[in-house]
Amino acid sequence: MNIIISNNSGKPIYEQIAMQIKNMIIRGDLAPGELLPSMRFLAKELRISVITTKRAYSDLERDGFIETVTGKGSFVANKNMAFIREEQLRLAEECLQKAVEIAKSSDITYEELTEIIEVLYKGE
Structure with missing residues (x-):
């Protein structure tokens, strides 16, 4: 997953992550049911805190873009x-x-x- 974090952006890192994942879903780059990287893996790849990725994933879940299954991970929601x-x-x-x-x-x-x-x- 190609996510770019900008330190010059006025937006918090978790918002940048959530927005980029939303855009990937809307464009069809991420298909419904597709497994997202784990929060820990994404945090490691982006060299940020797991708390930050957790916040991004929580916002995406709240907005209906992803679904999280305990023990299995987070998946792109089967939303229209x-x-x-x-x-x-x-x-x-x-x-x-x-x-x-x-x-x-x-x-x-x-x-x-x-x-x-x-x-x-x-x-x-």
């Missing part, structure tokens, strides 16, 4: 991928709604806002 994508779209819409409200109240034009989104999305 269309449903997961719809949830992610809803979250994106909520964030964009806030951005639109801020833009309107700050006299930021539609063109300026779309330019900001394009730059952020493309990482330029």
Whole structure:
């Protein structure tokens, strides 16, 4: 599993791990029922605390992306991928709604806002 941790990111390490695993599941890189690395193995590979990987896995389980079976490990949940994508779209819409409200109240034009989104999305 190829997870990259950035020390320059403003996000905690457990969030970075959880987000990358979520993205792998949504893209189909990790299939439903697929076994994830153990928390200890992942912690060792990433050179981080087991507590950090435990937090990432707990968040993923809470959000329905993985299921943990005691003594067997953590597996990608057999959740409907269309449903997961719809949830992610809803979250994106909520964030964009806030951005639109801020833009309107700050006299930021539609063109300026779309330019900001394009730059952020493309990482330029």
